[in-house]
Amino acid sequence: ASAWKRAHGHKATAKLDLSGIYPPIATPFTAREDVDYQKxxxxxxxxxxxxxxxxxxxxxxxxxxxxxxxxxxxVVRTVRRSLPADKLLMAGSGCESTRATVQLTEKMAAAGADAVLVVTPCFYKGKMDARALVQHFTKVADSSPVPVVLYNVPANTGLELPLDAVVHLSQHPNIVGLKDSGGDITRIGLIVHKTKTQDFQVLAGSAGFLMAAYCVGAVGGVCALANVLGGELCELERLCVSGRWEEARLLQQRLIEPNAAVTRKLGVPALKQAMQWFGYHGGACRSPLQPLTDAETQQLRGEFSSNGWL
Amino acid sequence: ASAWKRAHGHKATAKLDLSGIYPPIATPFTAREDVDYQKxxxxxxxxxxxxxxxxxxxxxxxxxxxxxxxxxxxVVRTVRRSLPADKLLMAGSGCESTRATVQLTEKMAAAGADAVLVVTPCFYKGKMDARALVQHFTKVADSSPVPVVLYNVPANTGLELPLDAVVHLSQHPNIVGLKDSGGDITRIGLIVHKTKTQDFQVLAGSAGFLMAAYCVGAVGGVCALANVLGGELCELERLCVSGRWEEARLLQQRLIEPNAAVTRKLGVPALKQAMQWFGYHGGACRSPLQPLTDAETQQLRGEFSSNGWL
Amino acid sequence: ASAWKRAHGHKATAKLDLSGIYPPIATPFTAREDVDYQKxxxxxxxxxxxxxxxxxxxxxxxxxxxxxxxxxxxVVRTVRRSLPADKLLMAGSGCESTRATVQLTEKMAAAGADAVLVVTPCFYKGKMDARALVQHFTKVADSSPVPVVLYNVPANTGLELPLDAVVHLSQHPNIVGLKDSGGDITRIGLIVHKTKTQDFQVLAGSAGFLMAAYCVGAVGGVCALANVLGGELCELERLCVSGRWEEARLLQQRLIEPNAAVTRKLGVPALKQAMQWFGYHGGACRSPLQPLTDAETQQLRGEFSSNGWL
Amino acid sequence: ASAWKRAHGHKATAKLDLSGIYPPIATPFTAREDVDYQKxxxxxxxxxxxxxxxxxxxxxxxxxxxxxxxxxxxVVRTVRRSLPADKLLMAGSGCESTRATVQLTEKMAAAGADAVLVVTPCFYKGKMDARALVQHFTKVADSSPVPVVLYNVPANTGLELPLDAVVHLSQHPNIVGLKDSGGDITRIGLIVHKTKTQDFQVLAGSAGFLMAAYCVGAVGGVCALANVLGGELCELERLCVSGRWEEARLLQQRLIEPNAAVTRKLGVPALKQAMQWFGYHGGACRSPLQPLTDAETQQLRGEFSSNGWL
Incomplete structure (x- = not known):
């Protein structure tokens, strides 16, 4: 019997409530590329x-x-120390192999994670079919001391977690949701539909389609842009949740270009640059991620200023 | 001076109102693959x-x-004869070359089209950049006797009409909107945002993301599924337009799988098969489109029945 | 019974010998974009x-x-008039529908084509599986008065003619070969291997991999670059056919960049520009294909001059 | 000054000769998924x-x-102990970050590697442009105690090491070659052409295009299939190197399907299954890689037997 099964048996337990907005926080580095825990x-x-x-x-x-x-x-341990107990700490623990993921998941729980976010393994992408992925996530969830959130991010992994696998995995009592960064709103709507008997929670993985995701049944978002415009994204959440869709639309529209700039277009270096402008510590990335060129920095600024944020 | 310019000069004219639901109608054939005008x-x-x-x-x-x-x-002429005058007839007139598109556009207008839907030319996809596409659509719109709707359908064309090109073209007085079948809701939201001063209308190109498209500012949809479940899609429209989002969501969710089946998954032969089940004439496609296999027909039926439509 | 079957019955007939180099000729236009038959x-x-x-x-x-x-x-009729009888005229006759392809094939044969080159239909690419394509090409070959050459060009069609379909079709007595422009040399080698009992001939669809294609068993090439450097490509053919691989390699290497420039990178407008430099009539393309920018023209020239051709 | 520069200064040193065939060896595991050093x-x-x-x-x-x-x-240390001194040990040392790659490279050299094979970092694929990759490989090569071989494997990484980056990096005295698994023979020919003044060596990354790669100037191959049919691949090498292309072609053709089966089609589990059939220890993979299904095993056997290998 797995760790999870030993602990929980067949009891019906309320699933962890994931609803709301999360910044996937950036990691500040020193000039020598060491983690800067102070910042x-x-x-x-x-x-x-x-x-x-x-x-x-x-x-x-x-x-x-x-x-x-x-x-x-x-880093997880450091965050846990600072974070109020009523805030949820979701820690990435996905590795390529199942055994490494199982082990890192345990370490993350021990370091204070309330839940783990487990990305699809992707190096052997041709072999990562529904069968392999269901087995992987099931083993991880079986042994994890904390609830598991699936993580689908095809732009990085080159792989889409198959919808059937998501539906199958949603039945696992220790799998509580999915962060989907693919942006396919039809897929998100269908996942909500096909898991509606499972108390399974979907989080939008990017601010660009946050409102649309709420519209079709998502409960929140993990949004890079929340590192920069966190208050605004929480406001967008509030408007969606309270059904003020007209106001939500106007706010959502102004967030699409800044969001694209710090994610798909210019990536983490842009996110960290924008954080600087908004009073946070961003700074350089680890190599091989390169700093923005001057032209890119200007483009980035334009995406924020033309939408009234700078 | 072009036909359009001759007719309209510099007058500001109200753009044609596109809002609502349209079935992109199927073409019935006889057993010999001729167009069956009777059906x-x-x-x-x-x-x-x-x-x-x-x-x-x-x-x-x-x-x-x-x-x-x-x-x-x-076929356009035949439809025009049957169609009440208060219903809009939008006719596809996109060809690979600009000159052929210009000519077919004129013929479609003469045959009774109220507007033309012009797909992106795509054979030389590597060369169909914003510059080429802006020139193409501008020439077509300059000479078209009726308003032009842009048509982006990357699943068929292998090409995305660049967002900047859409924004540029939205300023043309004879280009009134875009049918976008790509399903990228972030893109749709951004197009609405960046064309808001232009009275430019976006139509969702598929029923799978119709509600989300309304949510971010689309005004209607051209949906294959409307050939089968037309009343239901008009009901979804009504719910979205009147702000009854909770009811809309439940209806939308039940439409995703049937829609995927008659479009992305099984295509036009499935659309025509489903039309048969719902009392319309569907029938065989022209070669090389093949009839569904028995397994596909069963799968198709399952997508409708599991969602309560059959 | 089809035209081909009526004409040929069950006789074993020697297949047309396709071996050698072919330029896929460009079409010159007048300033008004009409075909310029004189040029x-x-x-x-x-x-x-x-x-x-x-x-x-x-x-x-x-x-x-x-x-x-x-x-x-x-254009085919015009070429036939000029072309010596011992030169092969291969005419493109592929359309989207099977019936249109059948009809155009007959017209091309009547206009003097010795063989037809039939591209994969591709608009409904999701439905163009082996079953559909085998049926399409079989019907066309059954009725064609002249031998059929299959044409696979995924960069334009977004579709790969499945290898199993090629092997199946190679058994048809009126299908004599394949022009493959995909550049996947492993696939070309495997097609040669799996059709070796069929007297089936493979032509490389681009000069960039012509030598490698000969190496694995192709018998010739249809190469855009032959419009510009025709003598050089025939020389490369001669070196490959006579086993002078070292010399062939040096020549092949100098052709890769010019070839990429007039195909994948800059396309038909670049081919026509380069034709001008080498004494042929090139000129403008039909819209929406755009003329090269100055920067592109310079880049194009560089690809030829840095390899010693200009 | 870097470790490499300290050791080598500006001396011109003969680059390591990479020519020949290498199996990229599989890792046997015990029933508990631990490395089985005995096997x-x-x-x-x-x-x-x-x-x-x-x-x-x-x-x-x-x-x-x-x-x-x-x-x-x-594993590297174990192999080094067994391997005769005249055989080259090339060890993979590529990680996502530059600093981790630098460190693992040093450990691999200390464990007995004669050269390191450094894969393109790929998680942030949108940011891994020529600038980032040139900087990454340069830093690694600057500090590596042993020669560096670049490794391009787009099927796994979703990323193509840009040709310009390869050409630039070929000038680094401690970068001796490239393993290219992409199979684009035009690219391989062009890399050979554009690095010919650099004593830069290209290795085919798969047996499917080994002969064609030799034909355009590669010097060897790192081929999964060499774990199974090692003698045959060395024979193919001998035929290519000695200019016996006709014999080479016949052998090459029989290797394409078995090779595709153990790589692209069925992957590492198939490689390990085939190893079993040919007298080697293969066995199960680590999770989440799954064992072959019965149907896959049969398909695999068919690819070997239909080509006369089983």
Whole structure:
């Protein structure tokens, strides 16, 4: 029997409530590319004033593939110390192999994660079919001491977690939701529809389609842009949840271009540059991620200023 | 001076109101693969009872690339005869070359089209950049006697009409809107945002994301599924337009799988099979489109029945 | 019984020998974008001095999707008049529908084509599986008065003619070969291997992989670059056929960049520009294909001059 | 000054000769998914009888993304102990971050690697442009105690190492070659052409296009299939190198389908299954890689037997 099964048996337990907005926090580095825990804590203090549901640590925007396992865990431990108990800490723990994912999941729980976000393994993408992925996530969820959130991010992994696999996995009592960064709103609507008997929660993985995701039944979002415009995204959440769709639309529209700039177009270096402009510590990325060129910096600024944010 | 310019000069004219639901009608064939105008008219009589805004003739679901130019025009003429004057007839007139598109556009207008739907030329996809496409659509719109609707359908063309090109073209007084079948809701939201001073209208190109498209600012939809479940799609429209989002969501969710089945998954042969089940004339496609296999027919039926439509 | 079957019955007939180099000729236009038959004939006179196996008319480089059917046939008729009887005229006759392809094939044969080159229909790419394509090409070959050459050009069609379909079709007595422009040398080698009992001939569809294609068993090439550097490509053929691989390699290497420039990178407008530099009539393309920008023209020139051709 | 520069200064040094065939060795596991060093050594003893140039350890076929860093290094150490001194040991050392790659490279050299094979980092694929990759590989090569071989494997990474970056990096004195698994023979020919003044060596990354790669100037191959049909691949090498192209072609053709089966089609589990049939230890993969289904096993056997290998 797995760790999870030993602990929970066949009891029906209420699933962790994921609803709300999360910034997938960036990792500040020193000039020598070491993790800058001091600056990280200063960012956390600023985030504490924003009505986030919690934080995602070791998502793609945290440059987790560039951190050692020790650093990955230590950052989670640091965040946990700062974070009020009522805020949810969701930690990335996905590795390529199942056994490594199982182990890192345990370490993340021990370091204080309330839930883990497990990305699809993707190196052997031709072999990562529904069968392989269902087995992987099932083993991880079976043994995880904390609830598991699936993480689909095809732009990085080159792989779409098949819808049938999501529906199958939604029945696992220790799998509570999905962060979907693909942006296919039809897929999101269908996942909500086909998991509606499972208390399964879908989070939009990007601010560009947050309102549309709420519209079709998502319960929140993990949005890179929340590192920069966190209050605005929480406001968008509030408008959607309270059915004020007209106001929501106007706000949503102004967020699409800044969001695209710090994600798909210019990536993490742009996110960290924009954080600087808005009073957070951003700074350089680890190599091989390069700093923005001057032209890119100007383009980035334009995307914020033309939408009235700078 | 072009036909359009001659007719309209510099007058500010109200743009044609496109808002509402349109079936892109299928083309029935006889056993010998000739156009069956009799069955077409019988379908039209049934559609007349549904509160559609109008009909799209010679869209992808009409197998227009399989019709001769004479057939394309004759079908439009036939539809025009049946169609009440208050219903909009939008006719596909996009060809690969600009000159052919200009000529077919004129023929479609003469045959009774109220507007033309012009697909992106795509054979030389590597060369169809914003510059080429802006020039193409501008020339077509300059000379068209009727308003032009842009048509982006990357699943068929392998090409995305660049967002900047859409924004540029939205300023043309004879280009009134865009049918976008790509399903990228972020893009749709951004197009609405960046064309808001232009009275430019966006139509969702598929029923799968119709509600989300309304949510971010689209004004209607051209939906293959409307050939089968036309009343239901008009009901979804009504719910969205009147702000009854909770009810809309439940209806939308039940339409996603049937819609995927008759479009992305199984295509026009499935659309025509489903039409048969719902009392319309569907029948075989022209070669090389193949009839469904038995397994596909069963799968198709399942997508409708599991969602309560059969 | 089909035209082909009526004519040939069950006799074993020697398949047409396709081996050698073919330019897929460009179509010159007047300033008003009409076909310029005079300039076409002047080009043909120059090509007559090069040891080509024949010419391809209405291939992608001939802008065939931009010509009316009447123009397509008239260009073939014009070429036939100029072309010595011992040179092969291969005419493109592929349309989207099977019936249109059958009809155009007959017209091309009547206009003097020795063989037809039939591209994969591609608009409904999701439905163009092996079953549909085998049926399409079989019907066309059954009725064609002249031998059929399959044409796979995924960069334009977004579709790969499945290998199993090629192997199946290679057994048809009226299908004599394949022009493959995909450039997947493993696929080409495998097609040669799996059709070796069929007297089936593979032509490389681009000069960039011509030598490698000969190496794995192709018998010739239909190469856009042959419009510009025809003698050099025939020389490369001679070196490959006579086993002088070291010399062939040096020549092949100098052709890759010019070839990429006039195909994948800059397309037909670049091909026509380069033709001008080498004494042929090139000129403008039909809209929406755009003329090269100055920067592109310079880049194009660089690809030729850095390899010692200008 | 970097480690490499300190050691080598500005001296012109002969680059390591990479020419020949390498199996990228598989990693046997116990029933508990631990590395089975005993079985590994037994495989090595069998490989010792085949005229390989050397072995690649921690390539994609070794499931390196599923091994811990300690295991990755320990496997290299084990291989080094068994391997005759005149055989080359090339060890994979590519990680996502530059600093991790630098460190693992040093460990691999200390464990006995003669050269390192450094895959393109790929998680942030949208940002891995020529600038980022040139900087990454330059830093790694600057500090590496042993020569560096670039590794391009788009099927796994979703990323093509840009040709311009390869040409630029070929000038680095500690970068000696490229393993290219993409199979684009035009690209391989062009890389050979554009690096010919640099003593830069290209290795085919798959047996399917090995002969064609030799034909355009490659010097060897790192081929998964060499784990199974090692002698045959060395024979193919001998035929290509000695200019016996007709014999080479017949052998090459019979290798394409078995090769596709153990790579693109069915992957590492198929490679390990085929190894079993040919007297090597293969066995199960680490999760989430799944064992073949019965149907897949039969398909695999068919690809070998229909080509006369079983």
């Amino acid at each position: 990280l804590e200063e960012n956390l203090q600023k985030y504490a004033k924003i009505p986030f549901k919690g934080l995602v640590v070791q998502g793609s925007n945290g440059e987790y593939p560039y951190l050692t396992e020790e650093e990955q865990v230590e | 077409l008219e019988e379908n039209l009589q049934k559609y007349a009872k549904i509160p559609f805004k109008g009909l799209v003739v010679q869209g992808s679901n009409g197998e227009y690339p399989y019709l001769t130019e004479e057939e394309q025009v004759e | 076409l004939e002047e080009n043909l006179q120059k090509y007559a001095k090069i040891p080509f196996k024949g010419l391809v008319v209405q291939g992608s480089n001939g802008e065939y999707p931009y010509l009316t059917e009447e123009e397509q046939v008239e | 590994l050594e037994e495989n090595l003893q069998k490989y010792a009888k085949i005229p390989f140039k050397g072995l690649v350890v921690q390539g994609s076929n070794g499931e390196y993304p599923y091994l811990t860093e300690e295991e990755q290094v320990e």
